[in-house]
Amino acid sequence: MDILKTFKRVDESMLGVFDFDHAPFKVKRVFFITSGAKTNCVRGKHAHLKCRQLLVCLSGQVEICVENKEGKNFINLSPSQSFLHENLEWAVLNSKEKNTTVLCLCSEEYDKEDYILDYDDFKTELNKIKTSEDERLKVLITGVAGLFGANFSRHLLKNGYDVVGIDNLSGGYHSSVPKGVKFYQTDLEDRKLTEEIFNREKPDFVYHFAAYASEGLSRFVRNYNYTSNVLCSANVINACINNGVKKLVFTSSMAVYGFGDPPFKEEQTPNPDDPYGVAKYAVEMDLAIANKMFGLNYSIIRPHNVVGLYQNIWDRYRNVIGIWIRQVINNEPITVFGDGSQVRAFSDINFCMEPLEKLIKDERTNGQIYNIGSDEYHTIDQAADLLIEIMKSRGHEPKKVYMAKREEVHVAYCNHDKAKKHLSFIDETNLRNVIEKMADWADEQPKRPVKDLEYEIEKKLYDYWATKTK
Numbered sequence: 008m009d010i011l012k013t014f015k016r017v018d019e020s021m022l023g024v025f026d027f028d029h030a031p032f033k034v035k036r037v038f039f040i041t042s043g044a045k046t047n048c049v050r051g052k053h054a055h056l057k058c059r060q061l062l063v064c065l066s067g068q069v070e071i072c073v074e075n076k077e078g079k080n081f082i083n084l085s086p087s088q089s090f091l092h093e094n095l096e097w098a099v100l101n102s103k104e105k106n107t108t109v110l111c112l113c114s115e116e117y118d119k120e121d122y123i124l125d126y127d128d129f130k131t132e133l134n135k136i137k138t139s140e141d142e143r144l145k146v147l148i149t150g151v152a153g154l155f156g157a158n159f160s161r162h163l164l165k166n167g168y169d170v171v172g173i174d175n176l177s178g179g180y181h182s183s184v185p186k187g188v189k190f191y192q193t194d195l196e197d198r199k200l201t202e203e204i205f206n207r208e209k210p211d212f213v214y215h216f217a218a219y220a221s222e223g224l225s226r227f228v229r230n231y232n233y234t235s236n237v238l239c240s241a242n243v244i245n246a247c248i249n250n251g252v253k254k255l256v257f258t259s260s261m262a263v264y265g266f267g268d269p270p271f272k273e274e275q276t277p278n279p280d281d282p283y284g285v286a287k288y289a290v291e292m293d294l295a296i297a298n299k300m301f302g303l304n305y306s307i308i309r310p311h312n313v314v315g316l317y318q319n320i321w322d323r324y325r326n327v328i329g330i331w332i333r334q335v336i337n338n339e340p341i342t343v344f345g346d347g348s349q350v351r352a353f354s355d356i357n358f359c360m361e362p363l364e365k366l367i368k369d370e371r372t373n374g375q376i377y378n379i380g381s382d383e384y385h386t387i388d389q390a391a392d393l394l395i396e397i398m399k400s401r402g403h404e405p406k407k408v409y410m411a412k413r414e415e416v417h418v419a420y421c422n423h424d425k426a427k428k429h430l431s432f433i434d435e436t437n438l439r440n441v442i443e444k445m446a447d448w449a450d451e452q453p454k455r456p457v458k459d460l461e462y463e464i465e466k467k468l469y470d471y472w473a474t475k476t477k
């Protein structure tokens with residue numbers, strides 16, 4: 008990463024003449040950037056897939072921070088010095104003097120598709136070159152368009168894995184799936200198609216996140232609940248066995264504890280209180296059976312009240328923080344079931360990423376179950392008040408309404424000592440920060456419709472769910 012050439016300047020007032028042969032490519036486009044009267048004017052902040060650029064400092068002083076597969080480097084250019092900025096290099100230009108002008112000679116014509124504007128996408132591209140084909144591990148993620156899938160696929164891509172994703176988009180959005188994922192829009196209920204994808208892709212590892220995860224609603228949609236949470240899981244387990252997957256990671260839930268004694272510990276006997284918890288516990292048991300007979304390696308995590316970007320805030324029935332943010336944005340009052348004294352520990356998804364990856368790196372986690380999430384718990388009412396305060400500071404005028412109490416576990420939070428010990432899990436969830444980040448993200452999202460699910464039982468259905476959304 009050297010400064011390529013120093014071009015001779017004739018004198019301060021004369022126009023510099025540049026011979027196109029000085030560029031190590033055929034110049035197809037020329038432009039310049041100038042800081043005007045400003046110093047520390049930052050430009051660049053992107054990489055190119057194909058385009059190479061010769062950057063020539065014409066006046067002033069520019070510092071270029073370049074990152075490529077070898078790492079990060081700073082280059083300083085004075086007038087008449089140039090730097091060859093290669094493709095797949097992230098560059099940030101900072102003018103150190105007023106009237107700094109940099110001439111850019113490009114190897115390609117302008118093409119919007121050639122720009123990598125997102126730093127995470129750049130890291131993904133870089134990792135593709137860094138790790139050779141044979142070394143790269145292939146991970147298949149089900150539910151890749153959901154909260155866990157969208158976040159964890161980004162984490163894996165950044166860390167040099169090949170990622171294949173399956174989602175039927177029933178609860179996630181295609182726009183949440185990162186670019187580097189080989190995506191199949193497929194319903195896991197289709198056993199043959201699921202088997203075909205596994206057979207074609209031959210993943211090393213599988214993370215099975217796909218589910219319909221509504222504890223409360225599962226009592227009224229038993230068929231849907233058991234189909235998406237048990238039958239689809241059975242199809243995934245079959246496909247893992249048939250295709251020699253090295254390990255399957257399954258996201259169960261804190262719901263398996265039901266009316267246990269909080270903080271829930273992994274060794275407690277599950278006692279689920281709703282069909283969703285029953286479904287998760289059934290799959291946990293089936294995994295142990297599949298391991299015994301076929302040697303399928305697995306780990307189970309039991310997350311709780313996870314929040315983060317890419318969460319479906321348009322789901323009518325689940326993700327309370329997401330629902331509240333949507334309600335505020337839509338100028339609706341935020342809804343609290345019962346008196347809001349229910350206790351939950353909201354957990355920032357970001358702290359789950361490293362521990363999740365560790366499950367496929369460390370064989371000692373095979374056959375183990377881990378609670379994962381925050382130690383810090385709040386009442387629902389406290390969380391609502393915090394959200395109201397945050398949304399008020401953003402110019403909204405949220406109101407809170409109390410709805411009829413619903414059937415649910417009142418106090419639910421977990422102990423995480425095992426994950427801290429085995430998975431180096433560190434949770435630093437700060438609910439205020441998470442809500443603020445989610446609100447920023449939600450502001451950028453398109454307005455999406457909120458869908459009603461078809462209820463299979465209408466008896467005892469709460470009034471607030473019985474009314475159709477407009």
Ligand SMILES: NC(=O)c1ccc[n+]([C@@H]2O[C@H](COP(=O)([O-])OP(=O)(O)OC[C@H]3O[C@@H](n4cnc5c(N)ncnc54)[C@H](O)[C@@H]3O)[C@@H](O)[C@H]2O)c1
Pocket residue numbers: 149150151152153154155156173174175176177178179180193194195196215216217218219220235239258259260261309310311312313314318319
């Ligand atoms: N988010 C939480 O707080 C939490 C807590 C406990 C457990 N979990 C579990 O973690 C996993 C991931 O949760 P999440 O919050 O990311 O959920 P999510 O709803 O955001 O994502 C699930 C994804 O699975 C997809 N999906 C559903 N059914 C499918 C099917 N039949 N075929 C293909 N795709 C299908 C949906 O379209 C969605 O994109 C789930 O198994 C959930 O039960 C989540």
